[in-house]
Amino acid sequence: MALTIPTAYFSRCSASKETTTSSSSSPPRLVPRFWPWEKVKMGALSVSPMGFGTWSWGNQFLWGYREKMDGDLQATFNLAVDNGINLFDTADSYGTGKLNGQSEKLLGKFMREKRVRNDIVVATKFASYPWRLTPGQLVKACESSLDRMEIEKIGIGQLHWSTANYAPFQEKALWDGLVAMYDKGLVQAVGVSNYGPKQLLKIHDYLQSRGVPLCSAQVQFSLLSIGDDQLEIKNICDSLGIRLISYSPLGLGILTGKYTSSKLPSGPRALLFSQILPGLExxxxxxxxxxxxxxKTIPQVAINWCICKGTIPIPGMKSVKQAEENLALYILLFLFIISFSFSLFILIIIHNPIFFITVILLSALILAFLLWNVLNWRKQGAILIFLNSFPDSDLRLARDGQLVKITGPASCGIVALESSYEKVQRCVYTSTSVYEYKRFHLKPAMVNHGCFRWSLAYSESFSTDFYVTDTKTSTTVMVKAGNGAKVxxxxxxxTLVNTKGKAKVLSPYLRKWLGEKNLSADPCLLRLDERYVKERSYVTVIGILRKSKDVIMIVEPPEVMSIGCLWKRFLLPVDINGLILRVPESSTLLA
Incomplete structure (x- = not known):
C-alpha cells in the first residue's frame, strides 16, 4: 500500500459507545479523537495513534525485497517520523535466507541515520521456534535483536504466536522468557501477537502474578475482520487495559478503493478479490x-475507523506488489514439501504406500499445471485469450478513462522508427533480441553439444506515438506509446540469424552490428530475432481512452492489470503492464 501519513486520524470520530466515553465529570469529546501531536498510552509507553509494520523489509520470497530498495525505505521511514509516527512493528523472523533479521537491522540503521533512536518505540516479535524451549533461549533471542538494531532497550517485546495448540509444554517457557527479559530491563513492556481470547486471558493472569503487565495484543482487525474472536479480544483488552494493535487494517488492499469486480489486482489476490468484492460494494x-x-482518501477512512475503535493500526510500509510473482509458487512448493515428507514418514513407519502414491500423483498434477502455465506464459496465451474476448469498443459511446479496444491501420506520427538490424523504415514499434546458445551451466555451447538452452544476451525495444484509424467508427485516435510508455x-x-547446428562464420554486417551494440563478435552459436510494426499495418490496441476537444488518445493504464484466473483453461492470473499492441499474423499492408 502507499504510505498513509497520520492525516488518517485528523478526521473526527463519531460519538458512539465504542469511540468516546462520557461521564458526568467528562463531557463527550467533539473534536478529533487525537491531534497529530498527541500520543496514546500503551502501558507505560506513549505512542502515535498509528504505527507501521515492516514485514516486507528483507523478505525476498514474498515481497521481492532487494538491497537497492533501502534508499526508498529510508525515505519512507523519514516521512513517517516527520509526520508524527513513532511506533514501528518488526520481528526477529522478518527477512529470508541470509537476510534473516534484516528488518530489524534496517530499522536500527534508519533510526541511527535519522537520529531519532530515543524517540522511536520499537515493537519486535520473537518467533516461537521449536528450539526455543527455555526462558534463557528467548532472552538470548531478545539480546540478538538488540544487537541487530544497535539499541539498548526494546520498547515492546512480543511473542509472535502461541504454541498452545501444538506444543503446550513450550508455552509456559516462552511466558517465563517474557518475564525474564522484562526483569533484566531488556524491554520496556511485553505483548503478544496472534493470541486467541482464552490464551490471552491465561497469559495476562500469569504475567500479572509475576508482576509483569501485559501491554499489547496484536491481531488482524479491520472493517473486513470483525468476527466474534476479534470482538471478544477487543472486549478483553478494554476490560484489562491492554492496547489492541490491528494489523492488516486495509484488508490486503481491498479497503484501498483501488479495486472493483472488473478491476482486480495482479497475482493470487485476484481470485480472492473476485469472490469478496461483489458483496462489498x-x-x-x-x-x-x-x-x-x-x-480524505478511502485508506485514511478505513485506518481512521480502526483508530476510532480504540486500536492502533499498523499498515505496512511497502507495497504487496512484489509478492505476487512468487507467492503462489512459494506456497505450492511449501505444501508439496510438507505433504511429501509426511507421506514418506507414513510409508516408512506404517508401511502404507497408498498415501505416498496419492501424494506423488497429486504432485505430478501440480507440476503439470505449473508447466502448462509456464508454457502459456511464454507464448502469451492468456493475454491473447483476454484480447480476443475483450469486445471492440464504440468510441462514440466510450467514456473518458474507460478501457477500450480498437482495430485499424496504423500511421506514423511526428517520429517514425527504423528497425535496428533489417533497417525497416516507417515503423511505430521495433524490438531486437540476441540469444546465445549455451549449456545449462551457462558456458558457451559448441555445435555438437546436446544439452543447451537459448540465453538472452541483448534486447532492445522502441515505440513511438502513432495514429490508428478505427475501422468501427472511422475515428482517428492517437496512441501514446512514446516517451517511455510501457507496451x-x-x-x-x-528470426533473421540462426547459426545453431552449423559452424558458420559471422557475416561482416552482423559482426559490425554486434560491435555497435558492444556485443562479442567472436564466432559462436547465436540467434537474432526482430519484430516491428510497419506503417499501414492493421493493429489492435487496448488502453485507456482520453478525450479532449482537440484529440482522442489511448494511453497506458495507470497500473498493472490482471486478467484473473482462467480456470476453464487451467491458467493462473497474468499481469499486463502497459498498452497491449497486437499485429495479427495475417495482417496485410494497405496499398
Missing amino acids: PLLKALSEIAKKRG TPLIREN
Missing part, C-alpha cells in the same frame, strides 16, 4: 462517500 461506496465528504507486444518475431 455497499461498504466501499460508503467509504468513498465519507472520504469525499471529509476530503505489451503480441507480435510474431522474425
Whole structure:
C-alpha cells in the first residue's frame, strides 16, 4: 500500500459507545479523537495513534525485497517520523535466507541515520521456534535483536504466536522468557501477537502474578475482520487495559478503493478479490462517500475507523506488489514439501504406500499445471485469450478513462522508427533480441553439444506515438506509446540469424552490428530475432481512452492489470503492464 501519513486520524470520530466515553465529570469529546501531536498510552509507553509494520523489509520470497530498495525505505521511514509516527512493528523472523533479521537491522540503521533512536518505540516479535524451549533461549533471542538494531532497550517485546495448540509444554517457557527479559530491563513492556481470547486471558493472569503487565495484543482487525474472536479480544483488552494493535487494517488492499469486480489486482489476490468484492460494494461506496465528504482518501477512512475503535493500526510500509510473482509458487512448493515428507514418514513407519502414491500423483498434477502455465506464459496465451474476448469498443459511446479496444491501420506520427538490424523504415514499434546458445551451466555451447538452452544476451525495444484509424467508427485516435510508455507486444518475431547446428562464420554486417551494440563478435552459436510494426499495418490496441476537444488518445493504464484466473483453461492470473499492441499474423499492408 502507499504510505498513509497520520492525516488518517485528523478526521473526527463519531460519538458512539465504542469511540468516546462520557461521564458526568467528562463531557463527550467533539473534536478529533487525537491531534497529530498527541500520543496514546500503551502501558507505560506513549505512542502515535498509528504505527507501521515492516514485514516486507528483507523478505525476498514474498515481497521481492532487494538491497537497492533501502534508499526508498529510508525515505519512507523519514516521512513517517516527520509526520508524527513513532511506533514501528518488526520481528526477529522478518527477512529470508541470509537476510534473516534484516528488518530489524534496517530499522536500527534508519533510526541511527535519522537520529531519532530515543524517540522511536520499537515493537519486535520473537518467533516461537521449536528450539526455543527455555526462558534463557528467548532472552538470548531478545539480546540478538538488540544487537541487530544497535539499541539498548526494546520498547515492546512480543511473542509472535502461541504454541498452545501444538506444543503446550513450550508455552509456559516462552511466558517465563517474557518475564525474564522484562526483569533484566531488556524491554520496556511485553505483548503478544496472534493470541486467541482464552490464551490471552491465561497469559495476562500469569504475567500479572509475576508482576509483569501485559501491554499489547496484536491481531488482524479491520472493517473486513470483525468476527466474534476479534470482538471478544477487543472486549478483553478494554476490560484489562491492554492496547489492541490491528494489523492488516486495509484488508490486503481491498479497503484501498483501488479495486472493483472488473478491476482486480495482479497475482493470487485476484481470485480472492473476485469472490469478496461483489458483496462489498455497499461498504466501499460508503467509504468513498465519507472520504469525499471529509476530503480524505478511502485508506485514511478505513485506518481512521480502526483508530476510532480504540486500536492502533499498523499498515505496512511497502507495497504487496512484489509478492505476487512468487507467492503462489512459494506456497505450492511449501505444501508439496510438507505433504511429501509426511507421506514418506507414513510409508516408512506404517508401511502404507497408498498415501505416498496419492501424494506423488497429486504432485505430478501440480507440476503439470505449473508447466502448462509456464508454457502459456511464454507464448502469451492468456493475454491473447483476454484480447480476443475483450469486445471492440464504440468510441462514440466510450467514456473518458474507460478501457477500450480498437482495430485499424496504423500511421506514423511526428517520429517514425527504423528497425535496428533489417533497417525497416516507417515503423511505430521495433524490438531486437540476441540469444546465445549455451549449456545449462551457462558456458558457451559448441555445435555438437546436446544439452543447451537459448540465453538472452541483448534486447532492445522502441515505440513511438502513432495514429490508428478505427475501422468501427472511422475515428482517428492517437496512441501514446512514446516517451517511455510501457507496451505489451503480441507480435510474431522474425528470426533473421540462426547459426545453431552449423559452424558458420559471422557475416561482416552482423559482426559490425554486434560491435555497435558492444556485443562479442567472436564466432559462436547465436540467434537474432526482430519484430516491428510497419506503417499501414492493421493493429489492435487496448488502453485507456482520453478525450479532449482537440484529440482522442489511448494511453497506458495507470497500473498493472490482471486478467484473473482462467480456470476453464487451467491458467493462473497474468499481469499486463502497459498498452497491449497486437499485429495479427495475417495482417496485410494497405496499398
